[in-house]
Amino acid sequence: MKILMLVLDGGGDVGKKTPYEIARKPNMSALAAKGACGLLDICYKGTPQSDFGYLSLLGFYSKETYPGRGYLEALGLGMEDIRESDVCIRGNFATLGANGNILDRRAGRDETGLEELTERLDGIEIDGVHFFLKKSAGHRVVIVMRPLDENVKLSENVESNDPEEEGVPVLQFKAKNAEAKFTSSVLNKFVFKTGKMLSTESVNKERKFPANVILMRGFSRKTAVEPFKKKYGMRSCCIGGIPIIKGVAAFLGMDIITVPGATGYPDTNLKGKFEKAAEAMKAYDFVLLHINGTDILSHDAKRDEKTGFIEKIDGQLGGLMKAVDMKNTAIVITSDHRTASDPAYKLYRHTGDPVPVLVAGDGIKPGIARKFDEKSCECGFMIKGNDLIPFVLRQSK
Numbered sequence: 010m011k012i013l014m015l016v017l018d019g020g021g022d023v024g025k026k027t028p029y030e031i032a033r034k035p036n037m038s039a040l041a042a043k044g045a046c047g048l049l050d051i052c053y054k055g056t057p058q059s060d061f062g063y064l065s066l067l068g069f070y071s072k073e074t075y076p077g078r079g080y081l082e083a084l085g086l087g088m089e090d091i092r093e094s095d096v097c098i099r100g101n102f103a104t105l106g107a108n109g110n111i112l113d114r115r116a117g118r119d120e121t122g123l124e125e126l127t128e129r130l131d132g133i134e135i136d137g138v139h140f141f142l143k144k145s146a147g148h149r150v151v152i153v154m155r156p157l158d159e160n161v162k163l164s165e166n167v168e169s170n171d172p173e174e175e176g177v178p179v180l181q182f183k184a185k186n187a188e189a190k191f192t193s194s195v196l197n198k199f200v201f202k203t204g205k206m207l208s209t210e211s212v213n214k215e216r217k218f219p220a221n222v223i224l225m226r227g228f229s230r231k232t233a234v235e236p237f238k239k240k241y242g243m244r245s246c247c248i249g250g251i252p253i254i255k256g257v258a259a260f261l262g263m264d265i266i267t268v269p270g271a272t273g274y275p276d277t278n279l280k281g282k283f284e285k286a287a288e289a290m291k292a293y294d295f296v297l298l299h300i301n302g303t304d305i306l307s308h309d310a311k312r313d314e315k316t317g318f319i320e321k322i323d324g325q326l327g328g329l330m331k332a333v334d335m336k337n338t339a340i341v342i343t344s345d346h347r348t349a350s351d352p353a354y355k356l357y358r359h360t361g362d363p364v365p366v367l368v369a370g371d372g373i374k375p376g377i378a379r380k381f382d383e384k385s386c387e388c389g390f391m392i393k394g395n396d397l398i399p400f401v402l403r404q405s406k
């Protein structure tokens with residue numbers, strides 16, 4: 010048996026008449042009618058984060074082996090020569106106003122010139138530490154700190170400089186323990202130095218929100234985990250547009266398949282991604298197909314567009330179902346978390362509610378819930394994210 014796992018990032022929603030409920034999705038409905046629907050508890054404590062969610066859906070979330078967001082993002086950008094002595098960090102370009110307070114934590118989500126600015130800062134050295142920088146999705150950047158010799162010891166036990174609100178100054182990095190004092194001091198110098206460099210860059214004069222400071226979090230180190238192949242005995246690959254899903258896949262030893270035009274936005278090359286997934290089903294036992302646009306449209310409060318995007322995804326899913334051997338394939342459709350697009354809910358953010366999941370195909374027995382939307386899934390099975398793949402494997406035996 011082979012498994013195709015389709016992850017619609019932030020696909021599940023809240024409120025009345027959700028995009029899943031409204032969307033005309035004949036292919037998902039046909040699968041649901043023959044299969045089983047339910048809810049998946051990703052076991053979020055605090056704010057739901059996608060990397061945690063992906064690891065949970067794949068059966069790999071544990072506090073002991075979770076490496077931290079910085080390392081996963083770095084892997085996703087192909088910075089794979091990372092060493093154990095390095096510290097990896099996830100950064101945001103942000104905007105400081107004339108009064109020194111943060112004006113926009115995401116520098117207006119404007120990518121103009123960010124590639125150029127990142128290149129300018131790449132390679133800075135401070136107190137025996139080399140800084141590698143690489144631009145990530147949107148306003149994000151990954152920073153890898155590397156000691157220039159073995160006498161320099163770095164620590165990931167540093168508190169972020171991001172106050173997580175606007176209208177206040179950037180925080181100083183703080184060491185969580187004595188070993189981290191050197192690292193936090195170097196990071197404070199880095200923010201000061203890069204802030205000065207960024208403020209004089211000409212590209213920033215063209216931007217409505219100049220990218221003149223970097224907020225950093227997700228301090229982490231290279232760690233290893235039991236590979237996907239060893240855990241499940243399945244050859245696996247990942248098709249996705251954004252660095253973090255690729256990073257999680259690389260962390261688990263899955264192959265990464267790139268598709269031209271896979272942007273991670275609603276304008277992504279859906280057709281190309283589904284065609285590549287159908288092709289990959291021949292060579293692999295497990296294909297993870299990740300679509301990010303559903304999350305973006307929720308954050309942007311575009312509930313109707315999200316509904317339309319789900320309909321487009323459903324259309325492409327139909328093509329895939331024709332192209333693969335459905336007698337030997339189980340299809341799983343779910344999300345890493347819900348993202349609220351409902352105006353009544355006010356905050357267009359991730360929610361920690363259990364996510365709808367649909368399992369259908371080879372050997373999957375029909376469940377009690379056979380409609381794929383939030384309300385219908387409440388009547389079906391309920392399992393933990395980490396148990397999803399074992400559940401599908403058990404079902405199809």
Ligand SMILES: [Zn+2]
Nearest residue numbers: 019304348359
């Ligand atoms: Zn999101």
